[in-house]
Amino acid sequence: xxxxxxxxxxxxxxxxxxxxxxxxxxxxxxxxxxxxxxxxxxxxxxxxxxxxxxxxxxxxxxxxxxxxxxxxxxxxxxxxxxxxxxxxxxxxxxxxxxxxxxxxxxxxxxxxxxxxxxxxxxxxxxxxxxxxxxxxxxxxxxxxxxxxxxxxxxxxxxxxxxxxxxxxxxxxxxxxxxxxxxxxxxxxxxxxxxxxxx
Numbered sequence: 585x586x587x588x589x590x591x592x593x594x595x596x597x598x599x600x601x602x603x604x605x606x607x608x609x610x611x612x613x614x615x616x617x618x619x620x621x622x623x624x625x626x627x628x629x630x631x632x633x634x635x636x637x638x639x640x641x642x643x644x645x646x647x648x649x650x651x652x653x654x655x656x657x658x659x660x661x662x663x664x665x666x667x668x669x670x671x672x673x674x675x676x677x678x679x680x681x682x683x684x685x686x687x688x689x690x691x692x693x694x695x696x697x698x699x700x701x702x703x704x705x706x707x708x709x710x711x712x713x714x715x716x717x718x719x720x721x722x723x724x725x726x727x728x729x730x731x732x733x734x735x736x737x738x739x740x741x742x743x744x745x746x747x748x749x750x751x752x753x754x755x756x757x758x759x760x761x762x763x764x765x766x767x768x769x770x771x772x773x774x775x776x777x778x779x780x781x782x
């Protein structure tokens with residue numbers, strides 16, 4: 585009996601991942617994107633008041649799966665912020681922000697050359713505070729964002745893209761009630777420019 589169940593699962597897997605587009609529901613659709621991203625942190629909080637604006641980072645994004653017009657991707661981003669106000673930043677001179685996100689997009693094509701991907705992002709974020717090479721600690725949290733990728737197809741392999749988006753951050757910092765909003769919440773507008781490789 586176990587043998588037949590195994591064969592049924594194996595057959596179903598091959599059927600689901602078949603290259604026949606008429607029958608395929610979920611497609612394995614790898615697309616790699618590399619980009620530079622700039623953030624402008626907003627509001628009255630530790631990231632916006634204690635650091636220089638704007639912050640520049642880099643990201644790597646990999647689209648994995650496609651179902652009809654929906655795409656699932658993962659993204660890693662690293663951004664470095666330079667401390668601007670040492671009364672706020674203390675004895676650190678920079679904060680590295682490492683972010684890992686899952687992304688759900690909906691692909692809209694308006695022409696053969698231009699494609700729009702509105703999306704939602706959710707992930708984890710880690711602030712690492714440093715002075716030179718000395719590490720002073722980190723803070724963890726989560727991030728929720730939305731935006732739109734705008735693609736311009738150069739050819740079948742290379743595609744230029746830009747992104748305009750908004751991110752909200754919520755950290756888990758133990759502090760007094762008076763400073764919860766200041767240290768635990770932040771938001772940013774971001775603009776991204778990069779290259780996608782199919």
